[in-house]
Structure formats: C-alpha cells, structure tokens
Amino acid sequence: MENNMEIKIKALLENVAVVRVAISTFISSLDITIDDLMDIKTAISEAVTNSIEHGYDGILTEDSKVVVRAYLTSQEEDVIKVEIEDLGVGIEDIELATTPAYTSKPELEHAGMGFTIMETFMDEVFIDSKKDEGTIITLTKRIRKKKSKIV
Secondary structure, eight states, X not given: OEEEEEEEEESOGGGHHHHHXXXXXXXXXXXXXXXXXXXXXXXXXXXXXXXXXXXXXXXXXXXXXXXXXXXXXXSSEEEEEEEEEEOSSOOSOHHHHTSTTOOSOTTSTTTTOHHHHHHHHSSEEEEEEETXXXXXEEEEEEEEOOOOOOO
C-alpha cells in the first residue's frame, strides 16, 4: 500500500498544531505504538517550528508558507517519510546547525535542541538547504509490523 498527503500552512507557530493533527490522522491506519506516534509528532513539530522561526527569520510575509508532504508505504514494514519545506533564508552551515545545543537564537526558550530531537526520534533525518532559497527537512521512521503468535 502507498499513500501520500500534502498540507500547506501559513508560517505561523499556531499552525504547528494543525500539522500534528493532520499527521496523526494520516498515519492512524498503521499498527503503531503511542510512543512511536508521539515520537513522529514531536519530530515533525520541531521541523515545522524550525522552518517558521529560523527559515523565515526576519522575512515573514503574507506569502510565507511551510509545505508538509507525507508518504506512507507498507510492505514488510510500514515507512512514514515526511518532508518539511520552507522557502526562507536557508541554513548556511548545516553541520553547525545540527550540533547539539547550538542555536542562532539563544533568546528563545528550548532553543538548540530541534535537530537533536529529530535525530533521536526518527530513523533518518536529511537536510537539503540552499542560502536564500529555503530548506527541505526529510524525516523517516520505520514501523515494524507486529506478528501474531498462535499458541
């Protein structure tokens, strides 16, 4: 089985909750644990928040959007892949940005842990960014299918 969805939100922090609900609903057909569901929602929330707070830093306009694309494939295991894309300022130094506790905005509460959280909760995190063109963060999580045992 393959399925996909796309949601485009205005780059406002209150819309992070919209993405969380949409992703939860999208993957609700999976045989997934609450822990895995929370991990996925948390990682996606971090990525969308980063796109809004850092991607559109100082250039937030009426047209500033974040696009979230989710892909679900099921074979021997279920795989959820989510792309979070902004057309903001981009990340100049990805290695520095992914260093645990690094932040370009120390004034923000909980700053500096976004990529660490994404990497902890997901199986793969890929960052594609170009200065002044934007960023795409791709998050992948594999969900092993449970096998029933007949006793």
